[in-house]
Amino acid sequence: MKITTTVTLRTGEPGAYEFVYPGESINVSREEAETLIQRGFAADDKACSSKDELGKAHHLVDAILDAIDDLKPNDFGKDGKPAVKAIEDIIGQSISASDRDKAWDEYQALTNDG
Secondary structure (H helix, E strand, O other): OEEOOOEEEEOOOOOOOOOEEEEEEEEOHHHHHHHHHOOEEEEHHHOOHHHHHHOOHHHHHHHHHHHHHOHHHHHHHOOOEHHHHHHHHOOOOOOOOHHHHHHHHHHHHHHHOO
């Protein structure tokens, strides 16, 4: 199924990752497409419109949340927060400290609820 990404997606295997940037189209299995669309990381290529840009900030936070799970202990600063550069390396796009902070606050809320 062809989808259009709303965030930078990392595909492939460790050590050989490729990145698909926001607005680019990619073919994936129907199951994977449905999961990505449900999570807001992509839109059905046929339904893609400028409305996708309106939710870009929310989708970026979701991508950062996923990246935080991939971080190693040395990817965190002395303040206990994930390093912006470490997150950028995983998601393949620039983020601000404010973006990181929003995602970090949400991450802590999610992990402390369980």
